[in-house]
Amino acid sequence: MRLWLLLACLFALPATAEVFTYIDAQGNRVYTDQPGSGGAKRVPLATSNRMSAKPGGAAPVIAGKKTETKPLFHYDMLRILVPEPDATIRNNAGELIVSVTSEPGLQYGHRYRLLLDGQPTAEPGPSPVFALNNIDRGSHNLSVEILDEQGRTVERTANQPFHMLRISLAQKRQVKPCVLADYGQRPECPLKDKPEEEKNPFLRFF
Structure with missing residues (x-):
């Protein structure tokens, strides 16, 4: 019992204290912090595993696994091939084909999205060609952007x-005002351009 009490006291000493041991006259092993007692020998101690008491001394414990966010991929070039900048499109149905390209090519999980006057024209997809229709007459702006698998905008062109x-x-009638097939008979057409009236065979009897 005495031996275990001594051991408990010794292990409670600071980590820098030295411990010595020897056999007394009664044959008991004695532990002490005083060297030179009865031919005492130094007892090697293991390194302390106590943690620092400083607030910032240990890394904080984070509950759960943190989701890693991939850095944004950088494209060297992204631009609209068709139509050319400031192009004039003549189409009575308001139809337009838009083609885009990027360098390097579209990466895995990335998608193109076309914007007309700042509004998406369709859901993002891998195709670099977009078909638009029924665009109002007048001036408009096109831009294209690339989205990654997390929905983040990786690249975007200027308008x-x-x-x-x-x-x-x-306007058609101003160009060809007297073409019946397309626009109907116009009262302002010259007499020579008006169709001939059908002759009634019964009129010759009057």
């Missing part, structure tokens, strides 16, 4: 203007 021309019925 590129174009102009849509859609000829109205009134």
